[in-house]
Amino acid sequence: MTTAICDAHTAPVPVETRDAELVKELWIPDQLVRGEDSDFLEHVRPLVKDRSVTLDLSAVERIDAAGIAALVTLYSNACLAGHRFSLTNVSARVAQILSVVGLDRYLLSQNTVLNSQCEPCIERPAA
DSSP: OOOOOOTTTTTEEEEEEOOOOOEEEOOOOSOOTTTTTTHHHHHHHHHHHHSEEEEOOOTOOOOOHHHHHHHHHHHHHHEEETTEEEEEEEEEEHHHHHHHHOOOHHBBBBBBBOOOOOOOOOOOOOO
16 A cells, blocks of 8 residues: 655655565655654554654755654664664765764664765864
8 A cells, every 4th residue: 555645746765664574665854854844753653663764865955843753753663662673774964964963873874875965074284
């Protein structure tokens, strides 16, 4: 069954269980921001209460505090149900934000592939 949770130009993304069996395809918003978070939670929360979930975030380009709160809620719901919740194929930008707030070690899958959409950063000494 396919569940649409955002506008029509976002691609469906598979959600996998721990045994890599395809559960269903969800419409993942290209931004996990205020306004997109409640529909996202409404459709993914039942999955994490029922089984371990690895969510492919390759479509997500932006995340804000509301999106982070939604991911923390899903993680908490999964833990309370005795399941795991993790993210994979996270863009470099989203991974950096999760790292800054200290959630990368809890949410990013060990098999995470970072999707880099940015140019390499060249560091130079200040002096």
